[in-house]
Amino acid sequence: MSAFWIAVLGSSALAFLVKFLGASVPESFLSHPRILRINNLIPVALLTALIAVNTFADKTKLTLDNRALGMAAALALLIAKAPFPVVVVGAALTSALAYRLL
Amino acid sequence: MSVKRDSFSVSITVGAYGSAFGAAAVAADFSVLQACLLSLLLFSGASQFAVVGVIAAGGTPLNAIATSTLLGTRNGLYGLRLAPILKLRGFKRVIAAQITIDESTGVALAQNDENEMRKGFWYTGIGVFVFWNLFTLAGALGAQAIGDPSAWGLDAAVPAAFLGLLWPRLADRKSWVLAGFAILLALTLTPFVPAGIPIISCTLLAIIIGWRR
Numbered sequence: 001m002s003a004f005w006i007a008v009l010g011s012s013a014l015a016f017l018v019k020f021l022g023a024s025v026p027e028s029f030l031s032h033p034r035i036l037r038i039n040n041l042i043p044v045a046l047l048t049a050l051i052a053v054n055t056f057a058d059k060t061k062l063t064l065d066n067r068a069l070g071m072a073a074a075l076a077l078l079i080a081k082a083p084f085p086v087v088v089v090g091a092a093l094t095s096a097l098a099y100r101l102l
Numbered sequence: 103m104s105v106k107r108d109s110f111s112v113s114i115t116v117g118a119y120g121s122a123f124g125a126a127a128v129a130a131d132f133s134v135l136q137a138c139l140l141s142l143l144l145f146s147g148a149s150q151f152a153v154v155g156v157i158a159a160g161g162t163p164l165n166a167i168a169t170s171t172l173l174g175t176r177n178g179l180y181g182l183r184l185a186p187i188l189k190l191r192g193f194k195r196v197i198a199a200q201i202t203i204d205e206s207t208g209v210a211l212a213q214n215d216e217n218e219m220r221k222g223f224w225y226t227g228i229g230v231f232v233f234w235n236l237f238t239l240a241g242a243l244g245a246q247a248i249g250d251p252s253a254w255g256l257d258a259a260v261p262a263a264f265l266g267l268l269w270p271r272l273a274d275r276k277s278w279v280l281a282g283f284a285i286l287l288a289l290t291l292t293p294f295v296p297a298g299i300p301i302i303s304c305t306l307l308a309i310i311i312g313w314r315r
Binding site for chain 2: 003004005006007008009010011012013014015016018019020021022023024025027031033034036037038039040041042043044045046047048049050051052053054055056057059060061062066067069070071074075078083084085087088090091092093094095096097099100
């Protein structure tokens with residue numbers, strides 16, 4: 001089985017397990033304030049790391065290319081309170097333009 | 103305010119964004135079928151993008167699974183919060199679990215009485231599921247048709263999507279500090295450890311910063 005299939009099926013199975021278990025365990029088990037705090041911060045940590053790596057890395061090499069310009073556009077659009085699809089499309093268009101010009 | 107209208111507008115806006123996922127997945131060399139299966143079976147935006155993002159960054163499948171699952175733990179806590187309101191058993195509980203995501207939980211908890219909460223959960227969960235999957239297919243087919251992903255900026259669409267997901271979570275100083283350290287740690291580790299490890303290592307930062315009030 002290819003890496004892609006393992007990633008697709010494995011992550012899907014675990015995602016469902018997490019959703020289903022959450023609805024099934026007794027409430028006291030997971031409602032400790034520390035667990036809740038950490039759980040709220042995990043997405044911030046992982047999303048930020050994903051942004052950094054998907055923008056400034058190529059495998060294990062650090063790079064600075066057209067994607068960084070795309071991200072600058074995304075950041076500007078978010079600060080200007082643009083809606084979500086506009087942010088993604090704006091970043092893609094900027095990056096594509098930079099890719100053709102650089 | 104009608105819960106039906108709330109649910110519908112959330113479903114169509116969030117669902118449309120599935121096209122970005124479909125396109126990003128295909129740009130990262132997933133097949134159209136794999137992109138669609140992620141939306142059908144995994145069905146949690148940030149986790150789906152994480153699978154694609156980790157593999158695109160050169161990470162192993164195990165790494166992709168771990169990152170995506172950690173991002174999905176909040177769905178478990180949503181389920182915990184919703185269980186006493188939904189009061190479900192058997193097959194319905196299985197269906198409800200699959201559509202327990204940010205949006206269905208958000209709309210449900212915004213309602214005033216339990217009956218409206220249940221409606222909000224089901225309408226939004228099913229609505230997002232339908233539109234998200236349709237748009238995933240459209241985005242995946244679109245990306246397949248256009249060839250070189252960099253020429254269309256699709257390589258920047260993935261991190262931009264992550265940034266869009268992260269933005270509303272940067273609500274307090276603690277989150278900003280954590281984000282700053284996560285960028286530093288992830289990029290510092292990148293040249294020295296296998297791809298994918300720098301991402302999941304940042305979980306540790308969340309635990310350290312979240313440990314104390």
